Amino acid sequence: xxxxxxxxxxxxxxxxxxxxxxxxxxxxxxxxxxxxxxxxxxxxxxxxxxxxxxxxxxxxxxxxxxxxxxxxxxxxxxxxxxxxxxxxxxxxxxxxxxxxxxxxxxxxxxxxxxxxxxxxxxxxxxxxxxxxxxxxxxxxxxxxxxxxxxxxxxxxxxxxxxxxxxxxxxxxxxxxxxxxxxxxxxxxxxxxxxxxxxxxxxxxxxxxxxxxxxxxxxxxxxxxxxxxxxxxxxxxxxxxxxxxxxxxxxxxxxxxxxxxxxxxxxxxxxxxxxxxxxxxxxxxxxxxxxxxxxxxxxxxxxxxxxxxxxxxxxxxxxxxxxxxxxxxxxxxxxxxxxxxxxxxxxxxxxxxxxxxxxxxxxxxxxxxxxxxxxxxxxxxxxxxxxxxxxxxx
Numbered sequence: 001x002x003x004x005x006x007x008x009x010x011x012x013x014x015x016x017x018x019x020x021x022x023x024x025x026x027x028x029x030x031x032x033x034x035x036x037x038x039x040x041x042x043x044x045x046x047x048x049x050x051x052x053x054x055x056x057x058x059x060x061x062x063x064x065x066x067x068x069x070x071x072x073x074x075x076x077x078x079x080x081x082x083x084x085x086x087x088x089x090x091x092x093x094x095x096x097x098x099x100x101x102x103x104x105x106x107x108x109x110x111x112x113x114x115x116x117x118x119x120x121x122x123x124x125x126x127x128x129x130x131x132x133x134x135x136x137x138x139x140x141x142x143x144x145x146x147x148x149x150x151x152x153x154x155x156x157x158x159x160x161x162x163x164x165x166x167x168x169x170x171x172x173x174x175x176x177x178x179x180x181x182x183x184x185x186x187x188x189x190x191x192x193x194x195x196x197x198x199x200x201x202x203x204x205x206x207x208x209x210x211x212x213x214x215x216x217x218x219x220x221x222x223x224x225x226x227x228x229x230x231x232x233x234x235x236x237x238x239x240x241x242x243x244x245x246x247x248x249x250x251x252x253x254x255x256x257x258x259x260x261x262x263x264x265x266x267x268x269x270x271x272x273x274x275x276x277x278x279x280x281x282x283x284x285x286x287x288x289x290x291x292x293x294x295x296x297x298x299x300x301x302x303x304x305x306x307x308x309x310x311x312x313x314x315x316x317x318x319x320x321x322x323x324x325x326x327x328x329x330x331x332x333x334x335x336x337x338x339x340x341x342x343x344x345x346x347x348x349x350x351x352x353x354x355x356x357x358x359x360x361x362x363x364x365x366x367x368x369x370x371x372x373x374x375x376x377x378x379x380x381x382x383x384x385x386x387x388x389x390x391x392x393x
Contacts, residue, residue, distance in 0.1 A: 011171065013215065014180030014208045021184070021204040025197045039199040043073050046206030053213040055107050061099045061166070063107035064115050065178050066209050068095040069185060071123055073202045076192065079130035086143050087129055089152035089189045091122050093159040096182050100162035148189045156186045173219065177212020181205040224290035226269060227276030235289040235297055239369060242301055247308035247361040249286070249298040250376040251279065251315075254354045254388040256294035263351075270324065271353050278319050284311030297376075305361035305393060312357050313391050320389060323350045354389035356380060 047070040054063035072088040095118070105111040143149045148156070160182045167175035188201035222234040230238075253259075253275055260268040272294065279288035279296055284307050291297040298315075300308040358379025360372050383392035 011176055013173075013211050014177055017204050017208050017211070018180060018184055018187075021200050022187070024200060025191065025194075039195055040077060043199050043202040043206065044070075046203045046210065047073060048206075050206045050209035050213070053210060057213055057217055058106040058108050059174055059213065059216075060105050060107045060112060060115070061178055062174050062209055062213060063112070064099040064119075065096050065181055066206065067115075067119055068092045069181065069202065069205050069209075071119060071126075072185070075123075075126045075130065076198075079126075081130060083129040083133055084126055085189075085192055086149055086152070087126050089148050089192075090143075090155055091126075092185060093152070093156040093182060095119070095122075096178070097155060097159040097162050100159065100166050100178075147192070148186065152189065153186075156182065156189075160186070173212040173215035177209050177215075180208040180212070184208060224276075227273055227290050229276045229280060229288050229290045229296070231290050232292060235291070235299065238287070238299060242299065242369070244362065245302050245304065246372075247300040247303050247305050247359060248372055248376045249300070249308055249312045249357055249359040249391075250291070250373075250380040251275070251296040251298060251312075251355050251357050252380055252384070253294040254356055254384075259351075259353075267351075271351075274322065274324055274353060275319060275355060278315055278322070281318075282311050282315050284308060286311055303361075305359060308361070309359050309391055309393060312359055316355055316357055316389070316391055320352065320354050323352055325350055356383040356388045357391040358383055359391060359393045 047066060050066040051063065051070055054060075054066050069092060072092040075084050075088050078084075099115070102111075143151055160179060163175065163179035163182055167179055184201055184205035188198050188205065191197035191201060222231055222237075223229070224231045253271060256268065256271065259271055275296065276288065276290065279298060282288055282298055284300055285303055286298045286300045286308065289297045289299065298308075298312065300311070358376045358381070360366075360375035360379055362369075362372050366372055366375055379392045383390050386392060
């Protein structure tokens with residue numbers, strides 16, 4: 001249950017922004033006359049910031065979605081007729097759908113030039129329809145609007161489904177933000193007849209993208225991408241406020257260089273992911289961090305060395321008892337083909353992994369944090385010298 005809540009954590013912020021926007025629309029609150037300009041400046045500020053951040057962080061999908069939203073809002077503000085409305089509510093989700101079908105290639109490389117050309121062409125189309133054919137969609141029942149025409153609803157649904165597909169199963173912030181922005185744009189399209197509600201939802205779509213981009217940049221800085229654990233920088237931040245009662249465990253994978261030399265770096269990565277996944281399940285209130293290389297750190301706030309040692313011994317035993325299957329070199333990557341050839345090819349290898357652990361806590365002889373970390377490192381060295389695959393203190 002806890003793991004599920006943690007996995008869905010990226011949904012909280014876009015869901016909260018959308019809920020607040022919907023609540024404000026439902027309450028029918030209006031801006032005072034002195035702030036009425038926020039109906040246009042607010043969405044522009046949020047969407048321009050989203051475009052700039054997506055470009056800065058080189059996130060191609062978020063960049064296309066943000067540019068499409070900004071262009072759609074600008075078009076509706078400029079022309080405000082049925083032709084522009086219908087075109088915008090079809091083209092914006094269509095762009096989002098198309099960009100979800102391609103691999104992420106960044107916003108500042110050659111692949112992005114095609115999207116920029118497409119967006120420029122769409123801008124010319126919207127301008128031409130808005131000035132020359134303001135009623136072009138009124139005779140087609142599938143494009144009749146407002147509210148959102150049938151074609152627009154279908155494209156929005158397809159774009160949202162594609163965005164969820166891209167977010168599944170990791171639910172990283174930017175893919176989740178893309179899906180949230182598409183859903184928020186649909187609500188904006190439904191409320192296009194109300195200038196205040198439309199502006200609020202469009203500003204919310206930009207805000208969803210901004211928060212998603214900032215969340216992912218924070219994760220890149222503070223979370224290890226291979227194991228999914230918090231990284232060294234996150235550990236340094238946490239240690240600044242750890243208090244006086246705590247314990248630290250330093251964990252090192254035994255014979256890791258031998259794994260890499262014998263089986264290759266891919267298997268080495270599997271080993272690190274295995275150890276990281278087991279350490280993430282440590283009991284006793286411990287929090288695991290990727291310290292660097294094949295070394296990990298487990299921090300036990302408000303704990304003592306006895307409790308930490310018991311929890312770490314349980315993790316050590318769990319890792320030792322796990323058998324990791326390694327795919328044979330001649331085994332097909334497709335499972336169906338592998339099933340046909342089962343028995344004819346060389347069997348998958350099964351490897352066991354062990355870790356050595358050193359644990360320390362503050363005492364009268366070593367009250368300082370740096371001394372405790374050094375003591376844990378020294379205990380780890382004793383565990384290695386004593387034969388590995390053990391907890392030492």
